[in-house]
Amino acid sequence: MAEPELLLDSNIRLWVVLPIVFITFLVGVIRHYVSILLQSDKKLTLEQVSDSQVLIRSRILRENGKYIPKQSFLMRKFYFNNQEDGFFKKTKRKVVPPSPMTDPSMLTDMMKGNVTNVLPMILIGGWINWTFSGFVTTKVPFPLTLRFKPMLQQGIELLSLDASWVSSASWYFLNVFGLRSMYSLILGQDNGADQSRIMQEQMSGAAMAMPADTNKAFKAEWEALELTDHQWALESVEEELMSRELDLDGMFTAE
Amino acid sequence: MRDKLRKWREDNHRNSEQIVDVAEELINEHASKLGDDIWIIYEQVMIAALDCSRDDLAWTCLQELKKQFPGSQRVKRLGGMRLEALEKYEEAGKQYDSILQEDPTNTAARKRKISILKAQGKNTDAIRELNEYLELFVGDQEAWHELSDLYINEHDYGKAAFCLEELMMTNPHNHLYCEQYAEVKYTQGGLENLELSRKYFAQALKLNNRNMRALFGLYMSASHIAASPKVNAAVKKANVKYAAWAANQINRAYQLAGRGTKENKCSVKAVEEMLESMQITMS
Numbered sequence: 001m002a003e004p005e006l007l008l009d010s011n012i013r014l015w016v017v018l019p020i021v022f023i024t025f026l027v028g029v030i031r032h033y034v035s036i037l038l039q040s041d042k043k044l045t046l047e048q049v050s051d052s053q054v055l056i057r058s059r060i061l062r063e064n065g066k067y068i069p070k071q072s073f074l075m076r077k078f079y080f081n082n083q084e085d086g087f088f089k090k091t092k093r094k095v096v097p098p099s100p101m102t103d104p105s106m107l108t109d110m111m112k113g114n115v116t117n118v119l120p121m122i123l124i125g126g127w128i129n130w131t132f133s134g135f136v137t138t139k140v141p142f143p144l145t146l147r148f149k150p151m152l153q154q155g156i157e158l159l160s161l162d163a164s165w166v167s168s169a170s171w172y173f174l175n176v177f178g179l180r181s182m183y184s185l186i187l188g189q190d191n192g193a194d195q196s197r198i199m200q201e202q203m204s205g206a207a208m209a210m211p212a213d214t215n216k217a218f219k220a221e222w223e224a225l226e227l228t229d230h231q232w233a234l235e236s237v238e239e240e241l242m243s244r245e246l247d248l249d250g251m252f253t254a255e
Numbered sequence: 256m257r258d259k260l261r262k263w264r265e266d267n268h269r270n271s272e273q274i275v276d277v278a279e280e281l282i283n284e285h286a287s288k289l290g291d292d293i294w295i296i297y298e299q300v301m302i303a304a305l306d307c308s309r310d311d312l313a314w315t316c317l318q319e320l321k322k323q324f325p326g327s328q329r330v331k332r333l334g335g336m337r338l339e340a341l342e343k344y345e346e347a348g349k350q351y352d353s354i355l356q357e358d359p360t361n362t363a364a365r366k367r368k369i370s371i372l373k374a375q376g377k378n379t380d381a382i383r384e385l386n387e388y389l390e391l392f393v394g395d396q397e398a399w400h401e402l403s404d405l406y407i408n409e410h411d412y413g414k415a416a417f418c419l420e421e422l423m424m425t426n427p428h429n430h431l432y433c434e435q436y437a438e439v440k441y442t443q444g445g446l447e448n449l450e451l452s453r454k455y456f457a458q459a460l461k462l463n464n465r466n467m468r469a470l471f472g473l474y475m476s477a478s479h480i481a482a483s484p485k486v487n488a489a490v491k492k493a494n495v496k497y498a499a500w501a502a503n504q505i506n507r508a509y510q511l512a513g514r515g516t517k518e519n520k521c522s523v524k525a526v527e528e529m530l531e532s533m534q535i536t537m538s
Contacts, residue, residue, distance in 0.1 A: 046359045046391065053394035057421075064424040067458075069451055072420050237457045238497055246504050247464040248511055 132168035271306035430462035
């Protein structure tokens with residue numbers, strides 16, 4: 001059954017909808033720059049750098065080992081995978097998972113993240129709710145059930161109003177998530193205003209590169225290296241080369 | 256003008272004299288117009304000035320950089336390089352040590368320390384330090400190449416071959432590494448090494464058809480194997496075939512080079528005679 005359409009005062013559009021968009025956007029940009037200012041340097045330890053390079057070398061050995069002679073390949077494989085002596089078997093890194101409470105730098109990072117992102121959102125959300133309350137702001141284009149009413153229609157006390165009509169607070173939240181793609185356009189990828197991504201990171205657990213990973217990474221490399229075989233790419237290289245004349249074009253320029 | 260400097264910077268050209276000529280004028284007259292580029296230009300010019308022994312220019316660049324970026328490790332490294340250029344090696348070493356205390360992962364400072372040893376002629380020490388460096392930073396290709404050069408200077412061809420293998424693995428399409436490896440193997444001598452060298456010369460040619468050095472190398476290694484008394488007939492025949500093919504290609508190349516002019520026709524003949532003389536006669 002078609003609901004009679006509510007006609008909203010165009011002043012609402014002018015003085016509510018657009019200001020909220022601007023406010024959200026500007027707050028996002030400011031947050032981005034503040035996060036850049038507050039960013040602490042990530043110091044890599046010597047061990048981490050060295051380990052990452054060793055992993056790269058082992059991976060290259062697996063992929064491109066076919067270009068070096070068989071003996072050299074075996075020599076390197078032996079160095080990495082030998083039962084008693086091999087690098088991957090021998091080195092065990094000290095595993096200290098950085099729990100947020102004990103690792104001071106992570107603690108400050110988390111705090112900074114919280115302050116820059118969550119706090120403004122709460123403050124401004126509350127302020128907008130207080131300022132722009134008591135009227136309907138906009139209508140979402142899809143029908144919603146009645147359960148959404150108390151959430152989306154904060155200041156409006158009409159029982160019969162369709163749940164699709166929402167208040168300004170919900171418009172603000174819509175903006176926060178919607179302007180994310182705008183931020184990537186304007187500020188480039190990986191910007192500090194990208195709130196939902198930060199919340200995702202917080203939810204998926206502590207640091208991404210945990211030290212326990214190094215041991216696991218070593219084990220994975222060991223297995224992969226055990227499986228690789230040496231197929232010498234240069235077996236029949238002379239025959240291939242001599243099957244046709246050399247292409248000597250452009251080697252000498254006329255003087 | 257600054258585009259040229261940028262191009263030289265990105266291509267790692269070491270045309271220090273040109274840079275110094277261009278730069279003096281550039282800095283004196285257009286300093287304000289260069290904007291933020293000026294700092295990296297100062298760095299580029301300073302290194303070029305050190306190369307040309309222009310200490311005065313290097314000093315001014317260093318002062319400007321120090322004013323702008325006090326306490327920066329990059330600037331400290333440049334200061335260390337200036338001390339190296341003035342042959343004050345101990346002070347330079349101390350400067351680099353202080354950088355490393357602040358930041359143990361700084362590869363530039365470590366490499367400069369090794370180059371101090373090399374400049375003083377202490378090859379064995381440099382080799383030892385470079386080995387330790389490479390244990391920590393296995394992925395540094397410049398360092399592997401440097402180590403292979405040092406080993407070649409010390410005539411330790413086996414270890415040089417190891418370093419070049421690392422380089423070949425990381426850059427499988429670079430024909431120059433293949434060719435250098437093949438040359439090292441050829442110098443080592445012995446039947447297997449000659450065979451390996453022949454294969455790698457062929458690989459280098461396959462990667463780049465115009466590598467004349469690899470072509471000559473192929474000819475030499477193939478004829479050397481063919482002339483060796485230890486091979487059986489089939490191998491000898493195959494190698495003679497390879498050598499003949501290589502000679503053919505060399506002739507073709509020189510003929511292409513000598514299209515037209517009379518003098519070049521004589522050079523083709525010279526090449527043929529040279530090839531015959533290079534034929535290692537059977538003992």
